[in-house]
Amino acid sequence: xxxxxxxxxxxxxxAGKSTVFNNMTGARQHVxxxxxVTVERKEGGCTHNGFDVKVVDLPGTYSLTAYSIEEVxxxxxxxxxQPDVVVDIIDASNLERNLxxxxxxxxxxxxxxxxxxxxxxxxxxxxxxxxxxxxxxxGVPIIPxxxxxxxxxxxxxxxxxxxxxxxxxxxxxxxxxxxxIEQAIANVVDKLEKSNKLSxxxxxxxxxxxxxxxxxxxSRHLSAELRPVVEQQIxxxxxxxxxxxxxxxxxxxxxxISGVCTQCVRSTIERRHSISDAIDLVATNRFLGIPVFMGLxxxxxxxxxxxxxxxxxxxxxxxxxxxxxxxxxxxxxxESALRSLLVDGIIGGVGGVVIFLPNILLLFLAIAIxxxxxxxxxxxxxxxxxxxxxxxxxxxxxxxxxxFGCSVPAIMATRTLDNRRDRLVTMMVVPLMSCGARxxxxxxxxxxxxxxxxxxxxxxxxxxxGIVLAILSAKLLRSTVLKGESVPFLMxxxxxxxxxxKGIFIHMWGRGWLYLKKAGTIILGISILLWVMTxxxxxxxxxxxxxxxxxxxxxSATTELQEEGLAEIENARMAETLSYTVAGRIGHALEPVIKxxxxxxxxxxxxxxxxxxxxxxxxxxxxxxxxxEADEDSDDLRDKLKxxxxxxxxxxxxxxxxxSAPCMATIAITKRESNSWMWALFxxxxxxxxxxxxxxxxxxxxLLFGLGVV
Amino acid sequence: MLNRQCCRRDTVxxxxxxxxxxxxxxxxxxVHSVTGKCNARSRLETLGFVPxxxxxxxxxxxxxxxxxxxxDSQLAIGRGMSHKILVG
Ligand SMILES: Nc1nc2c(ncn2[C@@H]2O[C@H](COP(=O)(O)OP(=O)(O)O)[C@@H](O)[C@H]2O)c(=O)[nH]1
Ligand SMILES: [Mg+2]
Numbered sequence: 026x027x028x029x030x031x032x033x034x035x036x037x038x039x040a041g042k043s044t045v046f047n048n049m050t051g052a053r054q055h056v057x058x059x060x061x062v063t064v065e066r067k068e069g070g071c072t073h074n075g076f077d078v079k080v081v082d083l084p085g086t087y088s089l090t091a092y093s094i095e096e097v098x099x100x101x102x103x104x105x106x107q108p109d110v111v112v113d114i115i116d117a118s119n120l121e122r123n124l125x126x127x128x129x130x131x132x133x134x135x136x137x138x139x140x141x142x143x144x145x146x147x148x149x150x151x152x153x154x155x156x157x158x159x160x161x162x163x164g165v166p167i168i169p170x171x172x173x174x175x176x177x178x179x180x181x182x183x184x185x186x187x188x189x190x191x192x193x194x195x196x197x198x199x200x201x202x203x204x205x206i207e208q209a210i211a212n213v214v215d216k217l218e219k220s221n222k223l224s225x226x227x228x229x230x231x232x233x234x235x236x237x238x239x240x241x242x243x244s245r246h247l248s249a250e251l252r253p254v255v256e257q258q259i260x261x262x263x264x265x266x267x268x269x270x271x272x273x274x275x276x277x278x279x280x281x282i283s284g285v286c287t288q289c290v291r292s293t294i295e296r297r298h299s300i301s302d303a304i305d306l307v308a309t310n311r312f313l314g315i316p317v318f319m320g321l322x323x324x325x326x327x328x329x330x331x332x333x334x335x336x337x338x339x340x341x342x343x344x345x346x347x348x349x350x351x352x353x354x355x356x357x358x359x360e361s362a363l364r365s366l367l368v369d370g371i372i373g374g375v376g377g378v379v380i381f382l383p384n385i386l387l388l389f390l391a392i393a394i395x396x397x398x399x400x401x402x403x404x405x406x407x408x409x410x411x412x413x414x415x416x417x418x419x420x421x422x423x424x425x426x427x428x429f430g431c432s433v434p435a436i437m438a439t440r441t442l443d444n445r446r447d448r449l450v451t452m453m454v455v456p457l458m459s460c461g462a463r464x465x466x467x468x469x470x471x472x473x474x475x476x477x478x479x480x481x482x483x484x485x486x487x488x489x490x491g492i493v494l495a496i497l498s499a500k501l502l503r504s505t506v507l508k509g510e511s512v513p514f515l516m517x518x519x520x521x522x523x524x525x526x527k528g529i530f531i532h533m534w535g536r537g538w539l540y541l542k543k544a545g546t547i548i549l550g551i552s553i554l555l556w557v558m559t560x561x562x563x564x565x566x567x568x569x570x571x572x573x574x575x576x577x578x579x580x581s582a583t584t585e586l587q588e589e590g591l592a593e594i595e596n597a598r599m600a601e602t603l604s605y606t607v608a609g610r611i612g613h614a615l616e617p618v619i620k621x622x623x624x625x626x627x628x629x630x631x632x633x634x635x636x637x638x639x640x641x642x643x644x645x646x647x648x649x650x651x652x653x654e655a656d657e658d659s660d661d662l663r664d665k666l667k668x669x670x671x672x673x674x675x676x677x678x679x680x681x682x683x684x685s686a687p688c689m690a691t692i693a694i695t696k697r698e699s700n701s702w703m704w705a706l707f708x709x710x711x712x713x714x715x716x717x718x719x720x721x722x723x724x725x726x727x728l729l730f731g732l733g734v735v
Numbered sequence: 736m737l738n739r740q741c742c743r744r745d746t747v748x749x750x751x752x753x754x755x756x757x758x759x760x761x762x763x764x765x766v767h768s769v770t771g772k773c774n775a776r777s778r779l780e781t782l783g784f785v786p787x788x789x790x791x792x793x794x795x796x797x798x799x800x801x802x803x804x805x806x807d808s809q810l811a812i813g814r815g816m817s818h819k820i821l822v823g
Contacts, residue, residue: 087778087781087782088777088781090777090781092774092777092778093778118807119806119807119808120807121783121806121807122782122783122805122806122807122808125781125783238773269773269776271773271776271777271780272768272769272776272780272785272786275777275780275781275785276780276785276786276787279783279785279788305793305802305809309794309802311796311799402811406800406802406811409799409800409811409813410799410800413813513775513778513813513815513816514800514811514812514813514815514816515775515778515779515782515810515811515812515813515816516810516811517782517808517809517810517811518802518808518809518810518811519808519809520809
């Protein structure tokens with residue numbers, strides 16, 4: 026019989042939490058979100074000494090106040106879900122700061138074990154620790170570990186299991202806050218004990234938090250009768266101390282820690298310049314910082330899109346092959362709805378998304394390396410000044426850059442942003458960075474309408490318009506729906522470290538798998554829907570008698586003429602069929618709305634297709650213009666476009682494609698990452714409306730200047 | 736809201752203290768107090784910016800964020816925040 030215990034991992038960011046988590050759980054883990062919020066939740070498990078161990082990785086925090094979502098989540102988990110034991114991962118090379126969280130965990134009274142991680146780094150820096158003494162002073166067991174070498178994991182699990190089975194709590198009075206504050210705590214605890222049945226240690230903690238002005242605790246425990254008591258205590262204490270209460274408590278905690286450290290730590294060498302400092306001399310340099318950053322970003326792009334391309338072709342080929350095989354199950358030319366559904370709908374639709382997997386894996390590989398090595402913090406630091414101007418955080422820059430490749434991984438990359446508002450704004454504007462899938466549209470349209478000398482500048486203008494709109498939208502969102510104080514820039518620059526292969530692969534695969542699984546299921550559904558919309562209802566009565574025309578052609582003309590004529594007839598039939606389907610009808614119905622932008626029903630139908638994936642637009646235009654199989658190099662289609670539309674409409678199409686409704690994969694991922702349909706639909710509607718307004722404006726102003734007549 | 740109370744004491748008699756933003760790279764200073772909104776202040780306090788703590792200015796680009804060393808870690812601090820940290 027296995028007994029089950031739950032271990033929660035707490036710790037400062039960069040203390041090696043993920044590494045220890047991976048050591049404990051191996052591949053048995055999954056990534057999810059905490060309900061209602063977007064902070065990643067990782068859970069995994071293992072068996073150890075006959076125990077079924079569940080490990081939950083809490084968000085990395087420096088403290089347990091209520092000022093950041095991570096802290097609130099970590100605290101809520103500790104209090105509400107009551108894990109059997111908490112393992113606090115400590116970066117031994119940065120002991121004092123890390124012990125601040127430890128002290129708060131001790132005060133919270135959770136069963137605690139300390140993992141003394143990065144002991145190798147600390148030793149190299151010349152620190153010597155008296156762990157026995159430290160353990161005795163803090164009243165918790167301490168296990169030295171070296172995360173990246175997977176040392177100490179078994180001992181850590183042993184200790185955790187042992188503590189989990191005991192009922193002995195930590196010492197809630199670890200920190201004594203001096204007479205004034207202690208008296209205030211005692212007064213509040215007195216009142217609390219009369220109204221609830223919680224333990225002394227928990228009540229002491231609640232009292233302390235109430236005195237510190239903690240909103241979250243206040244909303245749970247501050248009754249109407251308690252409020253005046255607490256307020257009076259705060260006023261009195263602050264008056265006596267001539268210092269804000271939270272400042273005083275923080276000072277006391279750091280005071281205690283500093284005392285403990287002088288007893289237990291001996292530093293043999295003076296701090297000298299490390300390799301990390303040397304790298305930073307370049308990486309955060311005022312002049313070199315930006316070029317280095319740009320160079321690295323270029324490398325990331327190169328890796329993602331150049332190395333990814335052959336793999337993508339390979340997958341594309343495999344799906345093509347699969348489609349061929351499935352197609353072969355039916356006799357050639359046979360009409361079968363099932364075949365069409367399988368080949369065009371499912372394999373085509375899902376395949377179109379899955380082929381991006383290599384890019385996504387490579388991109389996350391690059392991001393994982395940048396993150397785990399510690400460079401990401403520097404990148405945010407360098408970009409902060411620029412991003413600050415548009416109301417975003419330095420870290421928002423990376424997702425926006427990735428957006429030029431594909432919005433899906435870009436939106437996933439917003440996970441590196443800690444602040445929910447920053448994250449949402451970034452997610453909303455990322456689709457304005459013109460992604461790779463929109464390139465085929467430009468590649469079709471630009472040569473169709475514009476002379477050669479204009480090609481490059483036009484393309485450049487389109488990208489720039491996207492960027493400008495992103496900046497303006499971000500500013501707008503930041504000052505309306507997502508208003509709020511921008512989080513002041515305050516970030517740790519962790520020392521550079523060699524990332525481990527295992528850590529990086531777990532990182533990369535976890536996110537890649539998520540992409541496959543979640544986006545995959547939604548996309549499968551929408552693909553089927555779109556297929557139905559472009560296939561039904563089936564037209565049976567045609568305006569022209571195509572069969573008769575074909576028969577006539579076959580008897581009369583030469584082979585050459587026959588082939589050409591046949592293709593024309595087949596395509597005309599296709600266009601008529603499409604016009605009759607739901608998608609075609611929607612196209613017609615949309616006409617009044619899209620008319621101001623210069624679009625007709627045919628463009629409308631293609632736009633619906635573009636919602637599945639932007640590049641579908643080109644194929645769909647091919648269908649409506651009866652040129653059959655079309656790609657961006659199709660001159661036939663270009664001629665048709667030129668005959669039917671003006672360059673102004675061509676430009677309008679590109680504008681609309683740039684701004685409008687991001688593809689369904691983007692919507693799906695936005696829903697997933699924001700954990701709300703509301704934001705996904707807001708993005709969809711907001712960008713579509715923006716696209717309509719901008720395109721209409723361009724088209725109408727263009728008409729005014731007589732541009733549309735030519 | 737209780738929250739407001741933690742911000743009440745915004746102004747600290749500064750004496751000889753001056754903002755961190757005046758410091759030059761390489762300078763070693765001691766934290767006198769942290770002013771400003773409680774959210775930002777609490778985050779700074781958590782990271783060790785309590786009265787008496789020693790900090791070293793590592794780099795100070797004009798207009799960009801500051802880099803300082805406190806305890807054993809390097810922190811990047813936005814300009815705005817660096818005005819609010821009084822040092823002596
Ligand atoms: N030298 C050393 N590096 C470590 C140790 N544990 C983890 N690391 C490295 O520290 C970096 C950050 O670790 P990570 O687990 O991502 O930190 P987290 O932010 O707490 O999840 C990674 O590059 C790890 O390989 C250790 O004990 N010693
Ligand atoms: Mg981590």
